Amino acid sequence: MVMSTKSKPVIAIDVDDVLADSAQGFVEFSNQRWGTHLTVEDYDERWSKMWGVDIEEERRRAHVIYNAKVVKGFKHFEEAIPVLTRLKSHYKLVITTSRSKFVEKETLEWLNTHYAGIFEAIYLSGFYDELKEHSHKQTKAELCQKIGANYLIDDHPKHCFAASEVGVKCLLFGDYSWNRNTSIANNMKKVLNWKEVEKFFDEERKKLQKQGK
Ligand SMILES: [Mg+2]
Structure with missing residues (x-):
């Protein structure tokens, strides 16, 4: 197999209700x-x-x-593991979560327990944290830009809308009351489950291959 020297595209992935059965x-x-x-x-x-x-x-x-x-x-989504494991060979997978610093330690431990070896970096946006000197509350869209994410998988329409506006391709994940009847912007796709996530990226790679990218 020929290893590509091109750096892998980055997929930013939310935790709550995407990797964890949080609600x-x-x-x-x-x-x-x-x-x-x-x-x-x-x-x-x-x-x-x-x-x-x-x-x-x-x-x-x-x-x-x-x-x-x-x-x-919180329970994890078992079906996400084989999909993430396969995606990992084509993409750099990172966590972007709005979870508070209060639960940072538990979040890291939980990811390590259920999704060990999958994510290359974990970013907390600090969205709900108090604003302190030298700290910065970031929106998820800002965070995606800062870390150079090409894709975002998130169950929250507001994060997908904001990130899609700054050029991130967004997968609005799951079938939840808060995202079921929402409209879809350009650069956004609704995916109901992890199987659909995999299908999206398979098609995405085929599309890019055709375009010679
Ligand atoms: Mg979420």
Whole structure:
């Protein structure tokens, strides 16, 4: 086999609800801890709205969630592993997540447990972290630009829209209440599962080969 000297295109991959069954884990914890009756269909990243509580109560619960290290127990998507393993020979795979610094250690450990040896770098955007001196809150689109990502796989329309505007090809991942009926911009494709992700990249490589790239 002839090894290419060209550097591999970069795929930035989100964690929550793309690699981890996060909304499911979240609502299970909420139901147990606060007696809610939420399902994944009810999940909303605006937690106060989802719970019907004020911001104070949301903050209190957020601390409970961070302290309980809930993210450690999230299930991973088994079907992602063979796809990522195959993609790895053609692409540089990196993590881009909006997760808070509060759970950085748990996030790294979790990735190492479930997706060992797959990702070349892990970037936290710090999107929800307090702004400190010398630190910078980045949007995922900014982060994608900074790290030179060619592709983004993310379940959140807002991240896909923003990243597609700066020239990143975006795969809007999964079949969730928050991304089901959304429109699709140029540079964006809806993929329901990891099989469709693989199909997209197979076709993408064929297309580029035809164009002689
Ligand atoms: Mg996500």
